[in-house]
Amino acid sequence: MNSTWKRYLVYFAQEHVNFRFAEIESLLSVFHIPVRFLEKPTDLQPYWIVEFNKEEDVKLLASRSLSIRYCLELWGHAKSMEDLHRDIKTLPTAFFEDHLQPNRTFKIAVQSFCKHLTQADKVTKIQTFSYLPFKGQVNLNNPDTHLLYLEYYGTDSNDPPEEPYCVFFGRWISAGFRQLIRELSLKTRKFIGNTSMDPQLSLLMANQAQVKPGDFVLDPFVGSGSLLVAAAYFGGYVIGSDIDYLMLHGKSRPSRIKQKKRDENESIKANMEQYGLQDKYVDVLVNDFSTQFFRDDTRFDSIITDPPYGIREATEKVGIHKDNYTIEERHLPTHIPAKVEYQFSKLYQDLLAFSAKHLKIRGRLVCWFPVFREDYSDEGLPSHLSMKLVANSEQVLSKYTSRRLLTFEKIEEPIDGQCNGINTIADFRNKYYRTRNETRRERRTKEAGIREQNRLEALQRNKNVVN
Amino acid sequence: MKLITHNMLTSKCMKGVTVGYPLKIQAVDVKTSEVDFNPEFISRLIPKVDWNVLCEAAESVGFLDDLPRELIENYENDVDFLKKAHRVLLEVDIINGELVCPETGRKFPINNGIPNMLLNEDEV
Structure with missing residues (x-):
């Protein structure tokens, strides 16, 4: 198929984060998949932006990975939705034409990381993509072209910012192999x-x-x-x-x-x-x-x-x-x-x-x-x-x-x-048992101290009442 | 215990044993079960196997059938041969019996298909 370098978003599960890089590196080497990193991957961010030269490579990698949630062919990523739309509008038609043909059904989904979006919010966001030249029918269950808009609000779920740090839009390529986790539970x-x-x-x-x-x-x-x-x-x-x-x-x-x-x-x-x-x-x-x-x-x-x-x-x-x-x-x-x-x-x-x-x-x-x-x-x-x-x-x-x-x-x-x-x-x-003994003794001493203090305070109160 | 496993085991780690290979098999109960045939795996396995030992082991449990005693050339391309090898390596399963050290006569029991290679504390 296509053998030119294309940009992909690899989106990870935010679990066992420290294992991510090692796993992907191991799989890339076993399958001899060439890859270019556009950003240095960090453990903090749940996504990597990378380039592969074949879509098959992306599918192969995802088919064995436990860290990957899904991979998207990136159509655009930007700091804000406005910038994103501007970028997508400058894409050559040839880039997405094949995926939007009359015989191809499609859907657009919205996801967010670390912030909840209401269904109404999501619909509004989907409608902003109406300028794309879709020719096929919508199919929500099993579309030929599955497009995804993703907003990233950082990793602190207790205090997400008002606006996302960055947004992505792309075509769904493949899910990771995470369903296996449940299968082998x-x-x-x-x-x-x-x-x-x-x-x-x-x-x-x-x-x-x-x-x-x-x-x-x-x-x-x-x-x-x-x-x-x-x-x-x-x-x-x-x-x-x-x-x-x-x-x-x-x-x-x-x-x-x-x-x-x-x-x-x-x-x-x-x-x-x-x-x-x-x-x-x-x-x-x-x-x-x-x-x-x-x-x-x-x-x-x-x-x-x-x-x-x-x-x-x-x-x-x-x-x-x-x-x-x-x-x-x-x-x-x-x-x-x-x-x-x-x-x-x-x-x-x-x-x-x-x-x-x-x-x-x-x-x-x-x-x-x-x-x-x-x-x-x-x-x-x-x-x-x-x-x-x-x-x-x-x-x-x-x-x-x-x-x-x-x-x-x-x-x-x-x-x-x-x-x-x-x-x-x-x-x-x-050392495990030594440390545990120490902390247990410390905890007991501390608890005994608190009890003693409470007892003295109670005695004091009683005295006051009696007096 | 399958014959591929038997092929890898030696009692050399015991005191006073120099070779300890091959272990004799005294089978009480032998079963065969069908295992998917994977020609690539068998081809990769054969060079690791001591072929004579495999044939002797297969014979001692009565499953040599028509397996050639000599390893043939170009076995990778001989599906018929690989299937025979597959059968003795992976499908013959010793459920109960004993493995015997050829030098000391020490017996290692096999129960439920699992060989017990534990030595006693006075043997280590």
Whole structure:
């Protein structure tokens, strides 16, 4: 079709804002879509104005993106409606002619960001476009040409300005893939656990990992398999492992408040079947990440995982503190292995070393990493000489904590015995509980102080009454 | 557990084990289920697979059928061959049984299609 650069508005959902740029960058690179930025994208604005040289590129990008709400072919953008109309009137007829032919139905919609417009307002605004040479019939449900006028009132919804900061007008090209969020909702999923990842973030992770049809994808801390659902949805063949036997067999305590016990057939496989992805399910294994059973030359296209942080899921590996411990023969058939703490920093070091070994070249590791916001520094992130950090997005969890979605790309085969930098990964769990204890004690002291003061005041009042 | 997974597993991480490959399969219950055939995926998978090990594993569970023992040339273009490979790699599923370390005889049980590769605390 058309292969000249055209201007587009990419309009985003105002959610997980910090993940936006990384996601789009990842998708542009996997689809080899060339793009020109006309404004430097910022996290503050929910839109980007960019140029693509093919409409197909825009559709392809939107078809995989969770951040994008929709994309418009921009016919005009300006500081005010008057300027916008003036700009549109100077457009060559050839620009919009094709879309306004007699055989093409159309509609114009009005949207606003951060301010409510009444239906009457919207109709008035639509009528100002009457100078456009429409020849076709109006069709509100399924128009051939869908035009959209958008007013942007900033991001402070409590105090929007009287007039918009800027306005856009353009032709609807494509919606993002956000309906998938509801389709894969945890609310309706057969098998979930306490730390199942919500579908939006799971899908974002699969996009960060650049999962393509026919890829071989591993989650070594698979849990209830929520990340595998997303990877399989994008065509990856998935395999998972986890130390938790009961979880993989669907026998752990149920996570839903109304559920007393797990159903017969709750499993990761059942989830895959629920979404028609059973063909993409390879296997799950019960396995301790610190003792690996994969052949040295096993290669995955990507590794997507959310390791336990030691808060809601324990960081554990098989082991015991006693020396020279052996299990008696008669106990072996029913023995459940004892576990010891899997040190947080060691777990991440192992994860990077494992990925450096078992990813293909340019294969990606996408994993979460919890941090204390005040302590955060790039140096405190896990690192490996063979693994290049390509994206790092923050999801704030509380006043003190956040977790970062790290995307690494394997740049070369690791050399055996190579020193991979100093371990500077701070222990998250210890500090988490220490901080919590402190704040809890502070809160109690403060509350006790207030109660004491109230009591004294009450005593004083009583005295006054008596006197 | 599918035979593609078996093909990737070794017990080398255990104490005193040098190769630990391939693990023997003692199957009690084997099932086959239809999986969509994706020739590109199978073609990409085959070079990663130890073909002899795959054939032996398929034979030991009774599903070798007429799969060639030798990897043929230009398999990417041989749909018939890829379909046979697809069947043993992805459709044969060991539901219950054991994987056995070839050097120590340590058994790893498979229940409900899920192999349990956990070692005991005195083995790590």
